[in-house]
Amino acid sequence: MGRRDPRADIIDDDPFKQKPRIARVHSHRGDDGTIHFEMNGSSTGSINPLLAQFMGLQPNKPANLHTGGIWHFSDEEKKHLRLATAAFTLALGFMWVGGIRTLLATSLSQWMIQLLLAMPVML
Incomplete structure (x- = not known):
């Protein structure tokens, strides 16, 4: 991949410096045919936690059971x-x-x- 000529920084800023790096996604197929994704070497990587939970990459947490009364009026x-x-x-x-x-x-x-x-x- 080509690099930007450093002399061009005198005229204007590099527009691609501020651009975030693209996370690499690696996948492999298990013995049972299931496709497994690895992102940046960890199970969740640097993706949005909501997206990771939606994709099943985060462990499920049980819902909190409300033990108080239904009506809470002052x-x-x-x-x-x-x-x-x-x-x-x-x-x-x-x-x-x-x-x-x-x-x-x-x-x-x-x-x-x-x-x-x-x-x-x-x-």
Whole structure:
């Protein structure tokens, strides 16, 4: 392979100096017909670890088993969930009795009883 004339560096930089070297891949076929790849003399070489794992060059690691509970809610999150559930139930109760407009057509006690009876049904 030819080399670059060092006198050319006076005019411009060598564009191929920064280029990474190409990794050589050697392969051989086993007795059973399986093709085995060796990269740079080691099993993984200098290739991307994700690619090495995909190609089966890295040993498989078992998945970590989660032993904790499924739900991990803080007290603040639980409080917000209770408030949201109560607001949603109240809104459904208002829809059931016809909203505030029906309060003018009926008495306050009748409207309130309908609202309170409808809210648990909506849960």
